Amino acid sequence: MKVKVFDEMHEKDLESSVNDFLEEIGDNFIDIKYQVSISMFSEEQIYCFSAMILYKK
Numbered sequence: 930m931k932v933k934v935f936d937e938m939h940e941k942d943l944e945s946s947v948n949d950f951l952e953e954i955g956d957n958f959i960d961i962k963y964q965v966s967i968s969m970f971s972e973e974q975i976y977c978f979s980a981m982i983l984y985k986k
Contacts, residue, residue, distance in 0.1 A: 930959065931986045936979045943978040950982065959983040 933950060937943040951958060962981045967974055 931984055933982045933984065934979065935982075936977060938976065938978070940976075940978045943980060947980050947982070954982075954984050954986075957985045959985065 935943055935946045935950070937946060947961070960983045962983075964979050966977045966979075968977075969975070
């Protein structure tokens, strides 16, 4: 079993990265975990979209 972690600032970028990887590994994925975190920097909200894919190699 292997793990691949993705971390993007925009949800569409994460979606694209995960979809590309899933095409690459085919039906070998086991599970996908998804998380969003939000932080403040001065007056700006910063989002972090991440996903972890467990897969068989």
